[in-house]
Amino acid sequence: MSEFNEQNFEGLLKVFNGTVEAIAALYEKRDPYTAGHQRRVAQLACAIARKMGLPEEQIYGIHIIGVVHDIGKIAVPGDILSKPGRLSPEEFNIVKTHPQVAYEVLRNLEFPWPVAETILQHHERLDGSGYPNGISGEAIILEARILCVADVIESMASHRPYRPALGKEKALNEILKNKGILYDPAVTDACLRLSSNGGFNLNCE
Ligand SMILES: [Fe+2]
Numbered sequence: 790m791s792e793f794n795e796q797n798f799e800g801l802l803k804v805f806n807g808t809v810e811a812i813a814a815l816y817e818k819r820d821p822y823t824a825g826h827q828r829r830v831a832q833l834a835c836a837i838a839r840k841m842g843l844p845e846e847q848i849y850g851i852h853i854i855g856v857v858h859d860i861g862k863i864a865v866p867g868d869i870l871s872k873p874g875r876l877s878p879e880e881f882n883i884v885k886t887h888p889q890v891a892y893e894v895l896r897n898l899e900f901p902w903p904v905a906e907t908i909l910q911h912h913e914r915l916d917g918s919g920y921p922n923g924i925s926g927e928a929i930i931l932e933a934r935i936l937c938v939a940d941v942i943e944s945m946a947s948h949r950p951y952r953p954a955l956g957k958e959k960a961l962n963e964i965l966k967n968k969g970i971l972y973d974p975a976v977t978d979a980c981l982r983l984s985s986n987g988g989f990n991l992n993c994e
């Protein structure tokens with residue numbers, strides 16, 4: 790193996806990115822209904838983070854996190870993931886394990902970004918009504934507050950096995966209506982600014 794220098798650091802970074810994308814692609818082979826969801830959430834989360842003026846290193850991390858944020862659903866049976874109707878409370882409880890599953894797998898990897906923590910917290914809500922731990926406010930790390938908004942927007946704007954796409958307008962109304970209640974106000978504002986500037990293209994409608 791050749792010595793590490795700046796040139797092969799670049800090469801390693803490429804392999805690292807490719808590995809993360811491969812994990813996402815592998816997961817999406819199993820869950821084609823949400824294929825592309827992780828990538829689109831990653832793109833939107835990064836665009837929001839950029840609007841908020843976060844440093845590029847942090848945005849890079851948000852992209853990595855976004856691309857794999859739902860891989861914990863690998864532990865959810867396929868018939869639940871692709872169920873065309875509403876989930877029963879028992880089935881929804883199984884889906885709700887996915888942040889914890891991913892956290893267990895990723896927690897020992899020493900990323901320079903809070904990958905495992907952000908994924909663990911991406912379904913938490915500002916008022917404490919989310920899962921898995923019902924934490925609230927700034928106990929939810931910024932990356933997770935950003936990912937949460939991007940995830941809600943992308944999910945509502947896309948088709949799901951259990952419903953057709955609700956559209957971008959409805960998705961934006963949802964975050965506006967719950968700004969400061971479920972969603973971080975600064976993140977919501979950045980997302981709305983992004984949308985009004987036309988920098989908001991999910992390619993999923
Ligand atoms: Fe999720």
Ligand SMILES: [Fe+2]
Binds near residue numbers: 826940
């Ligand atoms: Fe998601």
